[in-house]
Amino acid sequence: MSVYRPPKFFKQDKIKDFLFELRNLLDNIPRRSKVIFCGDININILNKYDNNVILYENTLAEFGFTKCICDVTRREILKNNLVESCIDHIYIRAPLASIDSAVIRHKIADHYFISAAIQWNRASDVYRAQQIAANQRVLDNRLVRHKLQTTNFDKLLEINCPVQLYNSFTNIFTNIYDECYKLRPVIKNVSNRNNKNWINDNLKRMISERDRLFNVWCNDPKNMIKRLTYTKYRNKCNKAIFKRKVEYDKQSILDCNNNIKKVWDKINNLLGHKRQPLDSIITSNLEGHGSVKEICDKFANNFTNEVNKIKHVCSDKLMIRDNYVKRSDMCMRWQPVSENEVKRVINKLSKNKAPGSDLVRMSDCQNAT
The missing domain is CATH 1.20.5 (Single alpha-helices involved in coiled-coils or other helix-helix interfaces)
Incomplete structure (x- = not known):
């Protein structure tokens, strides 16, 4: 569960209401389920003697949660005073797991990073299933191309029936495909949620410089020159981060090349919308x-x-050009075409077109011609 609790709601600190809703939420979760509770809660658990903090921690402990973050997660200077708080929390309920947590003293925003690593002591059935399906059968395109170039298609020219011609044509491709499969390791589908590709080296240098200026100011909080230097550079850094993120998202949409499906997939990914099964x-x-x-x-x-x-019903499977005029209501005429005309039509078709129910790929048809 990822939760954000605002520090004030209409200028009121409604911690009691939050704790009441939290208890109702935890009551509806099965007791034996494994749960990770995390987020910016805006309750400073460093104030160990505060009644609201005690009630908050007791509520989570009652439902079997283990506190993972105990150190400072936000450090700011307010009214020339250094203020430290622990308002970003991770609580985990997983009795059979080993948990390691940390606070990363590096700020990309006004908070430090927090993290937790969970190692299960017993491999689950889902993990075993993933291990079994570690390889995927795919076509070796180079081998398919070689076999198509060495295959003799002359026998197809002797067939007059379109149905027989189509079946013979697809059988050739099916037999070639069956001989050209290979096993390829499945690449793990890593979520891009934490993969910030838009953060380039220039932004990393600016973030490091911003953190350095902040530490300089922390060592001398009453020095207004250091404060002003840090504030100006922080604002500059935040603007650069926002601008770079917007440019990256815009380019990622343009890279979809007007493919509506890809555009909507990208938009849903940016908005955090998950596709329903x-x-x-x-x-x-x-x-x-x-x-x-x-x-x-x-x-x-x-x-x-x-x-x-x-469906069109036709009792005459073998369509002969000599008698199609007599049976025009039941038969269709195949206009004679040259080999070059057929080749030109096939080459005009898109290679990226998905195969139909016969699984014959258009790129392979073009290689065969």
């Missing part, structure tokens, strides 16, 4: 119509029946 969407909109399997089976059956109703 398909099962959840089905159950939420079709609640009361049965299980997910029953709903999908009904849809598939209805779809198949409707397609069969409108």
Whole structure:
């Protein structure tokens, strides 16, 4: 759970209300579940004798949470006085885990970083499943290209029936694909949530200089020149960070090249919106119509029946050009084309087009021509 509690709400410090809501929230969580509770709570737990702090820590301890952060997480100078507080918290409920936590004395904002590492003493079934599926079967494109270039397609020219021609054509590709699979290690899907690619070396230097000026001021808090120097550079640094972030996000959207799906994926990622699983969407909109399997089976059956109703029925599978005029209502005419015309049409198609139900890739069709 990630929580933010504002320090003031309409100029009132409503800690009692927050603790009441926190208890109600924890009551609704199963007691045996593993939970990480973290965030900027704005309750200074360094004030150990404050009644609100005691009540806050006792509430979390009652529900089995372990306090991980006990050091200063924010250090500022207010009215020429150095003020230290611990208002960023991490509490973890995981009885069978080893927990290491730390406060990183480096400020990208006005708070220090806080972190916690959890090591499970017993590997879970999910982790074992991930280990089993560590490899993925993919096509070796170089081998596919070589086999296509050495394959003889002349027998296809002797087939007049379009259905037989299509089946023979797809069988050639299917057999080639079956011989060209290789195992590739699955790259772990690392979340980009903490991967700040937009922070370049220049920003890192500015952040380090800002922290250095802050430490200089802390050593002499009554020196107004040092304070002014730090304040000006801090504002400059914050503006540079914001500008760089905006430029990076703008460029990431432009890199989508007007692909609407990629654009919306990027926007949802920037806004923190998570895509709902398909099962959840089905159950939420079709609640009361049965299980997910029953709903999908009904849809598939209805779809198949409707397609069969409108499907063109033709008893003559072998379409011969000599008699198509007599059966124009049931047969279709295949206009004779040259080899160069077919090749030109295939080469105009996009290589990035996803394969259809036959799994034949357009890039392989172009390599075969």
